[in-house]
Amino acid sequence: MHSSTISRPRATAVGAVLAVLTLVAALFGNIAAADAVEPRDDREYSAGVELSDAARAELQSDIDSILRKHPGGQQISVNEVAWEDGDVVLTLPLPGQRTASALAAAGTRDCPYLHTCLYDDIDWGYPRLALYSCEYIEDLGDYGFDNITTSYHNNQSGNAATRVWDYDEGPGLWTSFAPSSSSYVGATKTDRASAVDPC
Numbered sequence: 001m002h003s004s005t006i007s008r009p010r011a012t013a014v015g016a017v018l019a020v021l022t023l024v025a026a027l028f029g030n031i032a033a034a035d036a037v038e039p040r041d042d043r044e045y046s047a048g049v050e051l052s053d054a055a056r057a058e059l060q061s062d063i064d065s066i067l068r069k070h071p072g073g074q075q076i077s078v079n080e081v082a083w084e085d086g087d088v089v090l091t092l093p094l095p096g097q098r099t100a101s102a103l104a105a106a107g108t109r110d111c112p113y114l115h116t117c118l119y120d121d122i123d124w125g126y127p128r129l130a131l132y133s134c135e136y137i138e139d140l141g142d143y144g145f146d147n148i149t150t151s152y153h154n155n156q157s158g159n160a161a162t163r164v165w166d167y168d169e170g171p172g173l174w175t176s177f178a179p180s181s182s183s184y185v186g187a188t189k190t191d192r193a194s195a196v197d198p199c
């Protein structure tokens with residue numbers, strides 16, 4: 001909590017502290033309920049040392065399914081598929097992180113610099129689709145991301161605008177200007193994005 005918080009009557013401050021403690025307890029409760037949730041750590045991913053054989057097989061099964069359904073993709077790591085020479089990269093959560101929204105709630109805006117990213121879950125929860133090229137995408141379904149986006153992180157430079165539509169030539173949903181992000185695009189816009197002009 002910031003020390004600059006406007007001073008309040010003691011009763012209110014105690015209430016606020018209790019509310020925070022309740023929230024923290026709820027978050028930890030969720031984490032405890034999820035199986036084998038581990039903090040996200042890209043170094044461990046690339047090293048692959050934290051994945052059991054079963055977890056790796058489960059993940060590979062998902063990757064294989066994506067490669068079958070969305071032609072032109074190439075697996076570039078244990079949990080990533082790239083299209084368009086790497087301009088489009090889909091990153092899956094590791095097994096055990098599928099219910100890790102509570103962890104993501106800590107705020108992991110992790111879109112690579114100069115990219116604009118769409119996320120399936122609130123608070124930048126994976127799967128994540130990272131876009132580099134400014135090439136207009138008329139069907140996010142080409143990359144398994146049609147009607148999926150729930151949060152976003154535009155980490156491009158120079159105020160670059162990312163525009164998102166419900167469908168090609170359909171109603172606009174939102175425009176973001178780099179750098180910016182949203183932990184939740186809202187009930188009327190979530191799981192609707194189908195076309196995007198990255199920049």
Ligand SMILES: [Ca+2]
Pocket residue numbers: 119120121147148149150190191
């Ligand atoms: Ca979603």
Ligand SMILES: [Ca+2]
Pocket residue numbers: 147165166167191192193194
């Ligand atoms: Ca749509």
